[in-house]
Amino acid sequence: MVQVKEGTLDSKVPDGPITEKWDRRRNELKLISPTNKRKFEIIVVGTGLAGASAAASLAELGYNVKAFCIQDSPRRAHSIAAQGGINAAKNYPNDGDSIWRLFYDTVKGGDFRSREANVYRLAQVSNHIIDHCVAQGVPFAREYGGLLANRTFGGALVSRTFYCRGQTGQQLLLGAYSALMRQVHLGKVTLYPRHEMLDLIVVNGTARGIITRDLISGKLEAHTGHAVLLCTGGYGNVFYLSTNAKASNVTAAWRCHKRGAFFANPCFTQIHPTCIPVSGSYQSKLTLMSESLRNDGRVWVPKKKGDTRHPNDIPEEERDYYLERRYPAYGNMVPRDVASRAAKERCDAGYGVGSTGMAVYLDFKDALQRDGVDVIRSKYGNLFDMYLKITNENPYEVPMRIYPAVHYTMGGLWVDYHLQSTIPGLFVLGEANFSDHGANRLGASALMQGLADGYFIIPYTLGDYLAATTLEPVSPDDAAFQDGIKEAEGRLRKILDVDGTESTTSLHRQLGQIMWNHCGMARTEQGLKEARDQIRELRERFWTSVRVLGGPQTLNQSLEYAGRVADFLEFAELMVVDALHRKESCGCHFREEYQTEDNEALRDDENFCYVAAWEFHGVGEDPTLHKEPLTFQEVPLTTRSYK
Amino acid sequence: MSDTLNLTLKVWRQAGPDQPGEFRVYQLSDVSPDMSFLEMLDVLNEQLLAQGEEPVAFDHDCREGICGCCGLVINGQPHGPLRETTTCQLYMRHFKDGDTIVIEPWRAAAFPVVKDLIVDRTPLDRIIAAGGYVSVNTGQAPDGNAIPVPQEVAEKALDAAACIGCGACVAACKNASAMLFVSAKVSHLALLPQGHPERKKRVLSMVSQMDAEGFGACTNTYECEAACPEGVSITNIARLNREYFKALFA
Ligand SMILES: Cc1cc2nc3c(=O)[nH]c(=O)nc-3n(C[C@H](O)[C@H](O)[C@H](O)COP(=O)(O)OP(=O)(O)OC[C@H]3O[C@@H](n4cnc5c(N)ncnc54)[C@H](O)[C@@H]3O)c2cc1C
Ligand code: FES
Numbered sequence: 001m002v003q004v005k006e007g008t009l010d011s012k013v014p015d016g017p018i019t020e021k022w023d024r025r026r027n028e029l030k031l032i033s034p035t036n037k038r039k040f041e042i043i044v045v046g047t048g049l050a051g052a053s054a055a056a057s058l059a060e061l062g063y064n065v066k067a068f069c070i071q072d073s074p075r076r077a078h079s080i081a082a083q084g085g086i087n088a089a090k091n092y093p094n095d096g097d098s099i100w101r102l103f104y105d106t107v108k109g110g111d112f113r114s115r116e117a118n119v120y121r122l123a124q125v126s127n128h129i130i131d132h133c134v135a136q137g138v139p140f141a142r143e144y145g146g147l148l149a150n151r152t153f154g155g156a157l158v159s160r161t162f163y164c165r166g167q168t169g170q171q172l173l174l175g176a177y178s179a180l181m182r183q184v185h186l187g188k189v190t191l192y193p194r195h196e197m198l199d200l201i202v203v204n205g206t207a208r209g210i211i212t213r214d215l216i217s218g219k220l221e222a223h224t225g226h227a228v229l230l231c232t233g234g235y236g237n238v239f240y241l242s243t244n245a246k247a248s249n250v251t252a253a254w255r256c257h258k259r260g261a262f263f264a265n266p267c268f269t270q271i272h273p274t275c276i277p278v279s280g281s282y283q284s285k286l287t288l289m290s291e292s293l294r295n296d297g298r299v300w301v302p303k304k305k306g307d308t309r310h311p312n313d314i315p316e317e318e319r320d321y322y323l324e325r326r327y328p329a330y331g332n333m334v335p336r337d338v339a340s341r342a343a344k345e346r347c348d349a350g351y352g353v354g355s356t357g358m359a360v361y362l363d364f365k366d367a368l369q370r371d372g373v374d375v376i377r378s379k380y381g382n383l384f385d386m387y388l389k390i391t392n393e394n395p396y397e398v399p400m401r402i403y404p405a406v407h408y409t410m411g412g413l414w415v416d417y418h419l420q421s422t423i424p425g426l427f428v429l430g431e432a433n434f435s436d437h438g439a440n441r442l443g444a445s446a447l448m449q450g451l452a453d454g455y456f457i458i459p460y461t462l463g464d465y466l467a468a469t470t471l472e473p474v475s476p477d478d479a480a481f482q483d484g485i486k487e488a489e490g491r492l493r494k495i496l497d498v499d500g501t502e503s504t505t506s507l508h509r510q511l512g513q514i515m516w517n518h519c520g521m522a523r524t525e526q527g528l529k530e531a532r533d534q535i536r537e538l539r540e541r542f543w544t545s546v547r548v549l550g551g552p553q554t555l556n557q558s559l560e561y562a563g564r565v566a567d568f569l570e571f572a573e574l575m576v577v578d579a580l581h582r583k584e585s586c587g588c589h590f591r592e593e594y595q596t597e598d599n600e601a602l603r604d605d606e607n608f609c610y611v612a613a614w615e616f617h618g619v620g621e622d623p624t625l626h627k628e629p630l631t632f633q634e635v636p637l638t639t640r641s642y643k
Numbered sequence: 644m645s646d647t648l649n650l651t652l653k654v655w656r657q658a659g660p661d662q663p664g665e666f667r668v669y670q671l672s673d674v675s676p677d678m679s680f681l682e683m684l685d686v687l688n689e690q691l692l693a694q695g696e697e698p699v700a701f702d703h704d705c706r707e708g709i710c711g712c713c714g715l716v717i718n719g720q721p722h723g724p725l726r727e728t729t730t731c732q733l734y735m736r737h738f739k740d741g742d743t744i745v746i747e748p749w750r751a752a753a754f755p756v757v758k759d760l761i762v763d764r765t766p767l768d769r770i771i772a773a774g775g776y777v778s779v780n781t782g783q784a785p786d787g788n789a790i791p792v793p794q795e796v797a798e799k800a801l802d803a804a805a806c807i808g809c810g811a812c813v814a815a816c817k818n819a820s821a822m823l824f825v826s827a828k829v830s831h832l833a834l835l836p837q838g839h840p841e842r843k844k845r846v847l848s849m850v851s852q853m854d855a856e857g858f859g860a861c862t863n864t865y866e867c868e869a870a871c872p873e874g875v876s877i878t879n880i881a882r883l884n885r886e887y888f889k890a891l892f893a
Contacts, residue, residue, distance in 0.1 A: 057781040072702065073768050075808055076710040092788065128784070135784035137777045137837045139792075139801040146791025164801055170709055171804060178776035185772040193765070216757060245704040280675055282682050285706050386707065389732050390679075455781045503692050505685070549697045554659070555758045557700055558692070 002581060003624040009262075009613060011628055012416040013117040018634050022121040025417070029460055030467035037062035040466055043210055043225035045197045045252055047074030047180065049173055049447060050430025051231030053454025056179035059188035061459055066223060067180065068192040068212060070247045075177040078233050078245040079450065082169020083290035083383065085151065085161035086447040088126035093150050097158040099123045106445060107635045109155040109335050110410075110438020111587035111603065113265070113611070116634055117417060118436050125456040126448050130162055132455060136175040140164055151379075153443035154291055155335035155642075161444045166290055166383040172447055176454070195221075196560060197252045198488040200228060200259045200426065201480050207426035208474050211484040213492075215560060218553040220488050222481035224474045226466060227425045229458065230256060231450075234409035234431035236269065238568045238575065239520070240512025242406035243275060243288040249564040250571045253413050253432050257571075261421040262613035262626060264414035264434035266571070267579035270441055270588050271521050272407035273299075273339035276390055276400075277359040286405040287390055289362070290383055291443040294332045296367035296376065297400070299323050299339070301351040301360050311353070311361055311399045322346055330642040337440045337588045337601075338642060340404035344521050345599065347403070354401045363399035404521060408446060410437045410588070411578075414613040414628075418461035419453060422613075424469070427462065429453035434611065439587025492552045495562050500545035504562045507542050511565070514538070515572060519579050524592045528580045532573060536620060539569040570619050577614070577623065584608045596639075605637050648674040648735060651743040652687060654699055657756050660763075664756065666745070676736035680723065681706060681713060683735055684746075700759040708732040708872060711807035714814070715760055716747040721811040721870040729809065729872040749810055751819035753857045764810050766856035767824060773852035774845040775828040777837050790836050797835075804831040805873045815870035818859030823867040825853050826883035827875045833886055843890035850887055 014021040014028075032040075040063050044055040047069040055067045069077060091097040102123040107114060130148070134140065140162050141149040150159040164171040183189040192212065199211040201222070209224040235250035236242035257263045274289045300319045307314065322342055324331045334342075343360050346352060353359050368376055373396060377384070384395045391401070412434040419427045419435070430450040437445065475481075518524075518531035542565070550556040584604035585594040594602045611628040649672045657664030671690065674683055681703050688698035704712040708729040715730045717723035723733045738744065746760065754762040792800075804827070812823035829846050832838030838845070861880060868877045 053781075060780045071704060071710070071712060072764055073711075073808065075768070075771075076704060076712050078705070078710075080710045080807075081705045081707060090787070127787075128782075130787045131784040132779070132781060134787040134790075135777065135779045135837055137800075137804075137832050137835050139797050139804050139831065139835065140787075142792055142794040142797040144794055146793050147788045164804075167709065167805065170807075171801070174804065178771060179779075179781075181768065181772040182776045182778060184768075185774075191768075193768075245710065246706060247704050279677050282675060282678050282686060284679075284682050284685055287707050385727075386732070389708075389728060389734065392677075392734070392736060459781065503689055505689065547692060549692060549695070555700060555761070558698055 002577070002622050004627065005624060006627050008626045009414070009628045010416065011115060012418055013115065014417070018117060018120045021117050022124055026460055029464040032463045032467050034062050038064065040064065040226045041066065041224070042227050042229065042462070043223060044068070044229045044231060045210065046077065046231035046233060046430070047177070048077035048079035048231060048233055048430060049176055049450035050454045051077070051229070052173065052176035052180045053451050054229055054231060054429055054458050055189055056176060056183050057455050057459045058462065059183035065183070065189045066192060066225065067189055068195045068197060070194065070196050070215070072193050074180060074191065074193060075174060077173060078248050079173045080170050081245060082447055083166045083288060084292040085153065085163035085168045085444040086129070086172065087153065087160050087444040088130045088162060088448065089123050089160060090127055090130060092148060093159045095158045097160050101158065102126060102160060104635055105156050106436070106442055107438070108640055109440055109442035111440055111601065111640055112438065112605070112609070112632060112637055113586055113630065114436055114438030115630060116632060121457070122436050122449060122452050125452045128456055129448060129451045133172060133175050136179060138164065138171045138175045151292055152295055152333060154294065154333050154339070155442040161292070163292065166292070166380055169447060172451065176451070198255065199484045200256045201484050202259050202423060203474055203480050204472065206424045206469070206471065209481060211481070211488050213488070216555050218551070218556065220485045222476035222485055224476055224481070226471055227427060227462060229427045229429060230413065230432050231429045231454070232432045234412070235571065236406045236409055238511070238572050239406040239515045240509050241278065241283060241286050243272060243286050246285060249567070251564050251567045254567045254571050256413060256421065256423065256426060257616050259423065261423050261426055262414040262615050263411070263574060264611050264613045265411040265578065266575045266614070267519065267582065268410035268439050268588055269406060270336060270408040270410060271340045271404045273336055273343055273404050274362060274402045275405035276387065277354060277356065277403040287386065288405070288407060289387060289400060289402055291336070293362060293380060293383065296379070297332070297362040297364050298366060299332055299360055299362055301346045301353060305350040320351070327642045334642045335440055335442060340521060341590060343404055359401040359403045361399035362402045364395060365399070368396065408441055410434065410439065410441055414611065418464065419458055420461070420465065425465065427458060429458060439589055492559060492563065495546065495559065495566065496548055496552065498543060498546050500547045502541070502545045502547060504546055504548065504558065504565050507538065507546060508565045508568070510538055511535070511569060511572060515575070519576055522590050522592050523579050525580065528576050532576045535569065535572045535576065542566060542569055573620065574614060574623060578612055581625065582608055582612065603639070609637070646740065648676065648738060648740045648742070650674055650738065653743065653745045655747045656699070656759055659758060660755050674735055676734070678735045679706065679731060680717070680733040680735065681731050700761050702761050703731055706731045709807060711809035714749055714809045714811055716749065716814060718745050721749065721814040722872055726869070727872055727874045749814035751813045753819060753821070754810060754813065766858070767808050767810060767821070769856065770821065770825060770849055770852045771828065774841070774848035777832065778841060792835060800831050800834040803827045803834070803875060803879050806875050807873055809872065811870040811872060812867035813858065815866040816859065817864065817866070818862060820861045820867070821853050821858040822861040822880050822883065823871065823875060823877065825849050826879035829886055830879040830882045833882065842886065843893055846883065846886040846890050
């Protein structure tokens with residue numbers, strides 16, 4: 001049985017009206033003088049939007065920063081792949097948007113499982129992000145008059161998404177990366193590319209450093225600091241197939257969890273409705289087709305079951321535009337969880353298309369007729385090209401075939417209003433924390449959150465921590481660090497020593513199957529219980545039969561990968577435990593036992609209106625559940641409706 | 644479904660920067676034409692693992708053509724035979740049954756081999772560090788719409804900013820020149836009003852860093868443009884030259 005504790009978590013949300021909370025807190029936070037900032041060394045793990053923006057901003061303030069990433073260059077972090085756009089409450093289109101509305105849509109979109117105060121602050125700083133990125137030279141799309149252009153994303157009735165064709169993440173990351181490289185040039189940031197964090201070092205209860213592996217030489221190193229910022233992204237790859245980059249992992253977050261950081265809402269994973277369907281067993285990842293496409297694409301399946309006609313031969317009256325039919329107000333622009341479930345429902349009922357029957361159409365015919373090929377190409381050209389390259393089908397002529405795929409993880413390490421985890425001195429930013437998206441993230445809000453955390457929140461809250469805390473000097477030679485190195489060494493050795501017969505990829509694929517079948521778009525008590533047993537068995541198999549060649553003191557990609565999969569195998573169990581305990585449906589978490597008559601998620605606010613933060617006690621042991629109650633004062637708890 | 648392919652792969656294997664490298668030949672059968680090139684290498688690596696031979700090391704991450712990690716010379720061409728396509732977005736349907744495919748790392752003095760097909764591209768980061776930015780600190784910016792940017796200017800800037808930093812341009816050039824890479828960043832920021840204040844300083848520092856890294860000179864053979872997976876145009880190099888001489892003689 002899981003132990004439950006209440007009242008242990010202090011979210012540090014300021015008092016007062018929601019519109020004034022952040023200003024009020026900023027005025028209360030302690031400051032550090034510019035000369036004293038130079039005395040602090042800050043470790044930033046990850047150089048995606050969250051990490052690069054934090055590292056650059058802190059260095060600008062005078063802190064000494066060490067920035068780590070897995071790739072050969074900080075510019076290659078997974079954020080680079082974000083396509084569609086970034087939200088902000090600018091209301092440039094004059095369509096009635098405001099900070100309050102962005103806040104409202106995000107809380108509602110998250111199905112009332114996020115912290116109101118955090119979301120409000122996010123909406124407040126959203127506008128500064130756009131200003132800053134423009135000043136950096138991010139080439140956002142413009143109207144003819146030269147002013148910034150917007151488009152619409154799911155879960156909103158206004159146009160508030162800023163974009164650079166279908167490569168917004170790339171341009172925003174290159175902006176943050178260039179700010180980071182400027183600080184490298186100025187000597188304020190030391191870069192450690194091709195370095196993987198393998199452990200967190202906690203001294204006297206505070207985070208004081210990390211253990212890393214130099215991925216070229218294989219050398220294990222201890223790095224000390226006055227605080228550690230974890231910006232290591234999401235864990236969608238626990239499903240093996242996802243839209244995440246191949247190196248995306250849970251290792252850094254999981255190591256921190258094992259050192260005492262609580263993990264919040266791990267079962268909240270977003271399945272994105274519009275991805276290119278799986279085509280074969282060799283498949284190594286899934287490719288997203290941006291949500292922005294739903295601005296102009298219409299989703300449909302044939303009205304007749306098992307209709308094998310070519311889509312262009314199916315007449316208008318024999319097509320079921322099921323999103324428009326079920327949700328007339330939002331139509332194709334319903335939030336992701338709703339759109340994904342609706343696609344699954346149609347395919348499960350036998351209306352799916354394509355060779356596997358696990359796909360629906362996303363059709364641009366009407367938009368192409370209305371606006372012409374050139375307009376559509378200018379908006380989505382690179383996405384259409386990518387679709388053609390992968391599938392060998394031309395979406396200008398044939399509707400795209402799409403199916404939901406794992407995309408984003410709302411869950412993450414628990415943080416308070418200051419982005420600090422339950423380990424003092426360990427701050428968590430971007431997708432790696434759980435903070436702002438509740439049970440479902442709206443499109444174009446992850447980029448916003450990552451940059452809000454890095455540019456505009458951590459520069460304030462970190463200073464307060466450092467000013468208020470007395471930290472003893474530490475050295476990499478201290479026992480805590482040397483023990484950390486030895487432990488990491490032992491773990492790598494243990495993996496190599498198994499010397500079995502199964503490949504890591506094959507074990508990872510099997511884990512992905514278990515998670516997709518039982519902890520994916522639809523979950524049941526029985527399925528989750530089975531999943532827990534299967535994960536345990538698989539974990540045991542890993543430690544008795546995995547085969548990894550090569551040594552530890554060299555570049556060894558197989559060893560890196562096996563280490564990450566070993567952590568996924570431990571973490572997956574926590575996801576299942578979380579999904580099992582949450583006996584309600586909310587946002588992406590759909591428990592089949594809890595649904596309305598028309599198959600919508602049925603929340604249980606009386607019993608589950610809280611953040612579930614888990615405390616680690618050992619691999620395979622039941623964790624302790626700490627509840628952070630959620631109260632909704634501004635956006636009254638209602639059943640979400642997009643009809 | 645089309646038929647599967649049987650392939651002969653000649654793959655560059657090199658244990659480390661100071662060790663000699665060599666081509667090793669592997670047979671791979673039943674390759675699906677719907678596999679990506681990297682998925683084909685995944686299958687090869689599974690096969691090698693089963694035979695007790697260390698898998699081939701290669702860089703990759705996003706596998707959707709945007710991170711710039713991947714980059715192989717395939718039959719003599721950086722990123723292979725398809726125009727405007729990264730290695731990870733190249734699909735096996737573009738090869739024929741019975742083909743022999745030669746796979747090598749980027750070859751350039753400034754990009755030493757780290758292992759097998761992985762090279763060290765950090766010189767590109769140092770060029771950006773030398774000046775590839777607008778010097779603006781967080782918190783200083785005016786409203787995003789304070790300075791209008793004509794739509795066609797923003798589009799042109801994005802065409803240049805689309806560079807993924809993969810280094811194919813360097814690998815394709817017989818002089819191993821990094822001019823296309825540098826010109827893409829210089830153009831992106833020279834086109835936008837936000838980049839104007841530092842225009843001269845930027846181009847001079849970036850070019851001087853490029854030279855210091857040991858990249859070769861540009862002799863206008865246009866191989867870089869042909870190899871660029873993002874279609875970054877050599878007109879950017881012309882702009883870089885103009886910017887450079889303007890700055891030099893200012
Ligand atoms: C295909 C795709 C499209 C998307 N499109 C959009 C969109 O249009 N709009 C939107 O708002 N969101 C979008 N998202 C979501 C968004 O891109 C991500 O949530 C966001 O970029 C995450 O940023 P991050 O900085 O938190 O982490 P990441 O960008 O994932 O960066 C993680 C960093 O941590 C490093 N790292 C990880 N583990 C370790 C370790 N153990 N040691 C050292 N370093 C480590 C990595 O090297 C990397 O530098 C999209 C996501 C995908 C997959
Ligand atoms: S793996 Fe990212 S561009 Fe090829």
